[in-house]
Amino acid sequence: MAQLNRSEIILKIQELSFACVDLNLYLDTHPDDANAVNMYNSFSKQLNEAIRNYECKYGPLTNFGYGKSGCPWQWVEQPWPWDREFNC
Structure with a gap:
């Protein structure tokens, strides 16, 4: 996948x-x-590749065993994908 920014990767994942x-x-x-x-x-x-690409750069998109996390626990880092600030 070409070098996309955070918002572009999320849009691709949504599509x-x-x-x-x-x-x-x-x-x-x-x-x-x-x-x-x-x-x-x-x-x-393609979806799995986009998710893997996102999570390698920005941390997990979901919790409950779907994605790995580094230490410290990345799930608590903000903004979360559903936050308005996420796409800024």
């Missing part, structure tokens, strides 16, 4: 998350659509 959820819903009713499965797998891979 890819939306695409994965949308395709997941579609695949619930069209499970044999090979093209959609391939698109889902591609977007899912």
Whole structure:
């Protein structure tokens, strides 16, 4: 992934998350659509890479076992992704 700033990476994660959820819903009713499965797998891979990229630079996006943390515990560092200040 090209060198993106924090806001650009979050936007990419949001876009890819939306695409994965949308395709997941579609695949619930069209499970044999090979093209959609391939698109889902591609977007899912890109999403995981974007999340890994973000977390390596800025710390965990979620808690409860989905992401690693350095020491000190990074989850308490601010701003959090949902804070308005995050995108400034």
